[in-house]
Structure formats: C-alpha cells, structure tokens
Amino acid sequence: MDFNLSEEQEALQEMARGFLSERWPAERVRELLDARPVLIDDDVWKEIVEMGWLGVAASEEAGGIGGDVMTAAVLCQEAGRGVLPGPFQSSLVAAIAIERSGDKDLCSGLLPGLIEGKRRVSVAIEEPGGLYGPDAVRTEARAAGEDWLLTGNKILVPEGNEAEHLLVAARTPDGLGLVRVAADAEGATTTRMDRMDGQSCAALVFEDAKAEAGALLGGADRGEALLREVYDIWTALVAADLLGSAEASLELTRSYATERVQFGRPIGSFQAVSHRLADTLVDVEIGRSLLYGACLALDEGRDNAAPLVSAAKAWLSETAVAAAEAALQIHGGVGFTWEYDVHLHLRRSRCNAALLGDADHHRDRVAAYMEQSWVPLVKA
Amino acid sequence: MDLRFSAEDEAYRQRLRDWLKENLGAATGAGGSANAAMKRAEEGSGGKSDPLAGARAWPRKLQEAGYVGLAWPKKYGGQEASFTQQVICADEMARARTPPLINTIGLSIIGPTLVQHGTEEQKQRFLPRILRADDLWCQGFSEPEAGSDLASLRCRAELDGDEFVVNGQKVWTSLAFLSDWMFLLVRTDPDAPKREGISYLLLDMKTPGITVRPLRNAAGGQHFSEVFLDGVRIPRENLVGELNGGWSIARSSLDHERSGLSGVVALEETLGRLWRMAGKVQRGDAEALGDQATSRALAQHWIEIEGLRHLGYRTLSDQIAGKPPGAGASVGKLFASELRQEMTRTALRVEGPLGPVAKRSPHVVDRGRWHAAYFDALAHSIGGGTSEIMRNVIAEKVLGLPHAKDD
Known part of the structure; x- marks a missing residue:
C-alpha cells in the first residue's frame, strides 16, 4: 500500500517546477496575452523536448521514458501551476493516442518525430x-x-x-x-x-x-475503445492541469494574506479570510486524492477508471475556478489588476473547467455509471 | 503507486472476515439487544441487574479474539498490530456493520492517552478493564464557559495533602450517567497563562460530590449530561502526566485520529440507502432518481466519498511510511462531517413533500430514518472540534496563516 507519488515522480515534479519558474515566468504569459496566441517560445520548447516531457508516457522504443498516466499528470499539474501553454499538453495527448493505437507505421514514424518536437499533431x-x-x-x-x-x-x-x-x-x-x-x-x-x-x-x-x-x-475493432481511452486520459490530464492552477491560486493567496496588513493585522488572521482559504485547501486535497485515484485506475485498467476520471474532472473544474475566484477576492483591488498573476490562473482554470466536459457533464457520467454498474453497500 | 495490501495483511483480513462471519450473527442478534440495553440504560429503566450486560457482550467477544486495543502494548492486553492491520480491522468492522461499542470512548481516547502518558500503575489498572468493557469512560472537557475555547476552562482542583479537591461543572458529557470513570481537565494553577495551569485527572464516578443531570438533545434523545462537581476528592495518583501539564496531553488525545477510512464505509452505506430511497420516492409520474437534479446530487456525493476514500489512502500511506500526519486528519474530519450533513440534506430534499412526515405516521418515507440521520449529522460538525475550529487548525497548522488572536 503506497498511494503517494514515487520518489521518481516527486523528483520529476520538483525538476519541472524549478524549470518552469526559471524559464517560463508568468510575465511572459502576460506579454503573449496581448500579442496572442499564447504559445511556448521556441527556445523553451526546445528545452522541454530535450528533457523528454513529450515522451513521458511513451515507451522507450518510441523514444519515451516509459512513464504512466500518473507521471504524465505530474507534468500537466506543473504546467497548470506554471501557466505553461500549448502545444505541450496536446502533443503529450497525441503521443499517447498514437502509441496506444498500436499502429506500427505511426509508432515508428510520426511518434518519434512528435516526441522530438519536430512534428505537430x-x-x-x-x-x-x-x-x-x-x-x-x-x-x-x-x-x-x-x-x-x-x-x-x-x-x-x-x-x-x-x-x-x-x-x-x-x-x-x-x-x-x-x-x-x-x-x-x-x-x-x-x-x-x-x-x-x-x-x-x-x-x-x-x-x-x-x-x-x-x-x-x-x-x-479497437477504434471506439481507443477513442474512449484517449478521452479519459486527456480528461485526467486536464484535471491535473486544474489541480496545478488551484494550487497556484491557493499559494499566491496564502502568501498575500500572510503579508498584507489591514486594521493593524495580517488579513490572514481574520477568519473571513482564513476559513475561505482553509476550505480551498480541503477542496484541493480532495481533488488531488481524486486525481491520483483516477490516474492509478487508468494505469491499472480498472473498471471504475472512467467514473473516477469524471470525479476528478468534475471536482477540480469547480475547485480550481473557486480557488482563483477566492484569490481574486482576497487580493482585493490588486487582485483585479493586470500585473498580478491571479487572473492568469482564473482564465486558465475557467477554460479548462469547460474543456472536455464541465462539472455537470462529468456528474452525469458518474450518475450513468451508478445506474449501470455501481453496487450500493445496502441491500435493496 | 500501489493500492494492494501485502499477502500477510490480506491473510489477516481473511481471518477477520471468517471470524466475523462466525461470530457476528450471534452478536447482531444480541446487537439489537445491545442497542436496546444501551437505550434502556440511557432512559434509566435498566432495573437492578447490569442493564449493560448485553452491550458489554460484543466488546468482550472482540477482546477475547484480539480485535480491540490493536495498537496497544501486549503487556496491557493489546495486540501491537501494524498500522495497516488497524486500518483493515476498522474497515472490515465497518463493512460488516458490527454493532457500536459501548466502550468506544475508552478504546479511542483515554486508552491511547494512558498508553502514551499514563504511569505504569495507571496502565495496569485501567487498560485491561477498558478492553473488556468492565469500565466505561466519559470525557470531562467542555464547560459552560469553555467550549471551542477549551483552554478557558474553570473547573478548579486544589491539592489538599495527597488529594485534589475539585469544584466546578462539566457539560456535553456523553454517556456520563452510564460511566464508571471520567477523564477530565481541571485548572490547577489559576495564575499561570491559561494553557499552563491545566491538569489531566481520572475520576471514579462513584466518588461523593458528583451530580449527573442528563440533558435532552435537540433530536429528543438523552446522550449527554451536565456533571456538577462539588468538593470531589481525587487521589493524586490519578493525575495523568505532570501537574499543570494537562493541556498538551488533551491535545494529543484529540490527535488519536485514524486515516478515516472506516468513516468512508459508513458514508458509502448512507449513499446506498439514499440511492435506494430515491429510486422509490415518487416524483410526478416517475421516481425521484429519474430527475437530473437528484441524479447529479447523488453523483456529487459519490464523487465526494471517493475523494475522502482516496484522501484516506494517502493518509494511510504516509502513516505506513512513517511520515508525520499531514493535512489528512483535520481535512478529513472537516470534509467528512460536512459531507455527512450535506447527504442528509439531499435525502430530505429527495423525500419531497413527504419529507417532514414523522416516524410511525402513515405515509412516512423510509421509516423516517433521515430525520434522525439529519440531526445526528448536525451534531458531527460540533462534537470533537467544531468545523470552525477545524478551519482554524487548517489555516494555522497547514497553511501557516497567522493566528486569529494573540493571547
């Protein structure tokens, strides 16, 4: 029984976090927001490719590092936290789809090119x-x-x-x-x-x-199952991105509430503020737990993988947006300025909350699962 | 990442399952009567013979089979079981819906506290009797002026030779009228800062000077009492830990929390009942379960329960790995108690216009079980640390936000 990230996954997480905070400052996203579209700069993309991020979930034969969905989710979470834009996630998902198709030509042709950052899918x-x-x-x-x-x-x-x-x-x-x-x-x-x-x-x-x-x-034969599998994996990775956004919003607000003084005290000492943040933390921890559960279920091919993915996506869609809104409110006036990072996380989590199904869509998927396969603990 | 248990742990689980299969039938037969006995005793109509004999039978059975006191030293009747086995045991008991244990306060609060802080004599004297449900315990912490602000307690204890003389009042004391012993916090140094003048004592409930007055709760039951202490004498040997060192001991006894996985089973069971009920309750020409608002609400509860379960797995993994308990325990307590309430609110909403119909009335839905569940759930965000206190703990200890008020 070990339901936490492995040492390798923790090391990857730390490395990714360090890399993004150094090479991809939020300031860059702010600049690109005016220019549009927001895309990873070529030099940073090159480094990301060199670190093997696009092949994180691909086998070694395909030029990947043989990780699983959980490991891919670790990187997507950091991308969310560090507001890293595309084509990181889409390339990762395309690589997963191609490899899982088992198509030999694609796996030996397009896939390595994709992982090397030369081809775009x-x-x-x-x-x-x-x-x-x-x-x-x-x-x-x-x-x-x-x-x-x-x-x-x-x-x-x-x-x-x-x-x-x-x-x-x-x-x-x-x-x-x-x-x-x-x-x-x-x-x-x-x-x-x-x-x-x-x-x-x-x-x-x-x-x-x-x-x-x-x-x-x-x-x-396998077309439909593959599509559904890719949809579930991608949804889990979007949920991971949302978790990263939620963490970033919470962390920004935590530190602001510790430093900002009003009425002669740090505002984080007021319960109207601290309790909202405590509730956010609870929601983030529940979301992290659901995400781990969903990824493990996908990696082990469990029957309840799809409802667990939906659980994570439904929960984190709402949690990440709520965390960003709490961040904006608790930062007060400065939270509503262009220069603060709060709106970057709000924008990203709003987009991802709707991507591949909003919370209601995923609750409906869970309800359908309950209807079809769930076995309640009590007898009829 | 791996959610599997070791072969040894799975074998332990299987043995326990087999044992429960063999022994639980008789116990649930008696379990009904155990509950009834507890209720009779609560209502004070137990008669002269031990009204709790039925209620003591099941915990004794568990004790004989070695399924209580799992974490305690063998020397005092415990099992020295691994952490995983404790979790498996709690989980299986919950799944098998074993009857409630009348000595639960002893097993979960004062027992572990004595294991950690008691003198050798206290351990030998009290622990085996807790395991056998010979002694039932109650907790004397809260006072009329000291609820969430427990450290403001006033109940005074003065040393007179080898005895403490205690004067004051305790309140919300669960099962006080059934208990043989009380562990309580008293003020032994009124001049010290409030947390540094508190001691932890053990009180024999037969001591002269104690008045127990049952309080009827909002749900109509008599679960807790007020306890008045008037010149009550407690031998000095019943002091736990150091004089004036009671606060940190009380804090640690509130920390004897588990991963919360057994609570998940209870919530799962509640969701199952709610699901069944929604499939029967009429909504126009169909069942309530058919409407989107209901099915989404139940799906949301499924999601929340899975969240709590997987949080429990993370907490358990940390504990197995010997890491300090992280955010898990306080997060789990807050989330679980709020969830439990929300589920009973959903139930009352799903019941619709017949929801308010009282127990034993014609037309009552689901035998009126959700009214009791609702009241019960409302108590859960108050007892054992209110949700507001849990948020304070999370804000300060987990998020590191500044303390609400300097004192």
Missing part, C-alpha cells in the same frame, strides 16, 4: 452543439474505396492551427473512432479560435476531407 474531439465527449460526436467518416471521407465540425482543438496532423473523433460505420487527417487535406478548413487564457485553438470544418487508408486509429 493535435486531437479533435469536441463539436458545436453544446454537448461534450465522445457520445456527442456527429462528425462522420465514411469509406470511399480504400480511403476515408470526413464530414463535420470540430471546435476548441488545441493548437489546431499549428498542427500538421489531426486525430479527429468521428462516427464510422463500425462505431466511433479517431481518424488521422492531414491539416492541409482538401476539404479541411481551419479557423483561429483563441481561448480566454490566450491559448491557441482552432475550429475545424471538414467537407469530405480525405484521409488515407488505415487512418482509423486502432482499426474497426
């Missing part, structure tokens, strides 16, 4: 229509001879403008799946779609966009 799941997740996918992929023809709309595709390939969630005659399509394929249109935190994403329109034979990841 993103994943497109969400669509217009106000719903979330794989079940809401309407984009269709129909077979045309050997090839696939893709028709539909995608939104919020992270770094979709910068990507060379897109892994697109679509309905095929054999069920759902991820279809790989070139960003410049005929019939594919990409439009800029910035997020509130300045991160780059895209709206995609496919009108009989052509994808080559074998573009359905995992093939007809």
